Amino acid sequence: xxxxxxxxxxxxxxxxxxxxxxxxxxxxxxxxxxxxxxxxxxxxxxxxxxxxxxxxxxxxxxxxxxxxxxxxxxxxxxxxxxxxxxxxxxxxxxxxxxxxxxxxxxxxxxxxxxxxxxxxxxxxxxxxxxxxxxxxxxxxxxxxxxxxxxxxxxxxxxxxxxxxxxxxxxxxxxxxxxxxxxxxxxxxxxxxxxxxxxxxxxxxxxxxxxxxxxxxxxxxxxxxxxxxxxxxxxxxxxxxxxxxxxxxxxxxxxxxxxxxxxxxxxxxxxxxxxxxxxxxxxxxxxxxxxxxxxxxxxxxxxxxxxxxxxxxxxxxxx
Ligand SMILES: [Zn+2]
Numbered sequence: 302x303x304x305x306x307x308x309x310x311x312x313x314x315x316x317x318x319x320x321x322x323x324x325x326x327x328x329x330x331x332x333x334x335x336x337x338x339x340x341x342x343x344x345x346x347x348x349x350x351x352x353x354x355x356x357x358x359x360x361x362x363x364x365x366x367x368x369x370x371x372x373x374x375x376x377x378x379x380x381x382x383x384x385x386x387x388x389x390x391x392x393x394x395x396x397x398x399x400x401x402x403x404x405x406x407x408x409x410x411x412x413x414x415x416x417x418x419x420x421x422x423x424x425x426x427x428x429x430x431x432x433x434x435x436x437x438x439x440x441x442x443x444x445x446x447x448x449x450x451x452x453x454x455x456x457x458x459x460x461x462x463x464x465x466x467x468x469x470x471x472x473x474x475x476x477x478x479x480x481x482x483x484x485x486x487x488x489x490x491x492x493x494x495x496x497x498x499x500x501x502x503x504x505x506x507x508x509x510x511x512x513x514x515x516x517x518x519x520x521x522x523x524x525x526x527x528x529x530x531x532x533x534x535x536x537x538x539x540x541x542x543x544x545x546x547x548x549x550x551x552x553x554x555x556x557x558x559x560x561x562x563x564x565x566x567x568x569x570x571x572x573x574x575x576x577x578x579x580x581x582x583x584x585x586x587x588x589x590x591x592x593x594x595x596x597x598x599x600x601x602x603x604x605x606x607x608x609x610x611x612x613x614x615x616x617x618x619x
Contacts, residue, residue, distance in 0.1 A: 326363050331494050331551055332356040332561045343530060343541055350545045358557040359518050361550050367492045371448045371468075373548060374490050393429035396485050396514075397437060399575060399612050403512045407571040407614040411438050411481075415506045418480025419444060423469050423501065424487035428456030434483075435462070441480070446472045469500070476503045484513040489549040498565040505617045511567070517574060517611045518552040522598045558611055568618035576602070577609035 327336045330353035338355035341362055349362040404410050411434075414420075418441065422431045425445025435443045443462060447453050450466030457464050465472045482501050488494040501511055526540035545552065553561075555572055562570050576599060587595065602608045 327351045328360065328362045330356060330358050331360060332358045332557050332564070334495075343527075343545070344535075345538060345542055345545070348547065350541075353557070356557040356560050357518075357554040359545075359552040359554075361545065361547065365492045365550055370490060370492055370550070374448060389427070389429045393433050396430045396483075397433045399485075399514060400434070400481075400483060400512050401437075402575075403571065403573070403612050403614040404510060406573060407510065407569060409510055409614070414438075414480035414510065415508045417441055418478060418506050418509060420481045421446070421469075421474065421479045421483070421504060423447075423482065423484040423497075424490075425456070425464055426452045428453070428460045428462045428464050430483070430485065431462055431464070432460045434481075444472075444474070446474075474504055478506050479504045480506050480509040482509070482511045484511075486514060486516075488513060488515050488553070489551050492550065494551055495561055495565055498561060498567070502566055502617050507617060509616070511615050511617075512613070514575075514610050514612045515551075515553050515558065516549065516577070517607070517609055518554045518557075519607050520598070520609045521601045521605070521607065522595075522609070525598070553611060555611060558613065562613065562615055566618040567615040570613060570615040572611060572613045574602075574606060574608040575610045575612045 327339045327341055328351055329336050330339050330351075333339075333353055333355050336351075336353075339351050339353040341349045342352045342359070343350040350359060351362045352359045401411060404413075416439075420431075420434060420438065420441060420443050422428075422434070422443075422445045425431050425447045426449070428445050431443050431445045445453065445456070445462060445464040446469040447464065447466060448468055453464035453466035456462060482504055484497070484501060488497060491497050501513075505511060522540075523544055526544050529537040530541045555574075559570060559572060599609070
């Protein structure tokens, strides 16, 4: 693995560039903390994908740097147009629905959260979801944190919300008092998802709830992409490269996510699959053939109960 300095600013960026002959390292499983049961399942040339047989976690091989991933996230989500590619208002509305549904499955609701307890959204981007949450809940403090200062600055100006442009571990948040902590599409971007979960749990009020969402590893699309790669001896690699892209370091199955939550001390965990926004209303930007493939695969996933997102509600264990 080589290190490259970007042309201008941004700090040190680790790229998935391997010199010829350098062996691909499996890397430690973020759930089990070891590479003991892990092996490389796809060698994509400049990077590889590993799987841990003990817990089922799939992840990009090799070592990662947290600082480099923060730079990558900012670049992918703000600089290169993710925020422009999709209707963020629509996604935020869907996240509000997911929060209600997830709490509902756990026998809770936005109205039943501890009175006056503050609410935190980790990875808040520009605050669109937090703004919707504020509109749906009683008077209380709403805080958003995101490593992208540019996004939080934009959101502060737009929504007049308390959005903090830094890692949530350093955002001065008091432990044990948040009635709701949400993290949509966060865990797959971080180098140590277990550490993030542990810190998230410490912030929760004893009667508070955590809600998070990550992409699911167990979908028709991934199965087909894997089969195409294997049956053509690696010739058809583009679908795999798109599905296991460098921005997402880990790919959870329901089992590996449950195991990680339990290991970090979560309790009353309720996990369900849900459709991804991209298949419901975000496919408009793709070419007709790709759009049809996305919708067909999503339909099959619906039938099989293997929709592309895992949505979880949980509480802090004793
Ligand atoms: Zn594992």
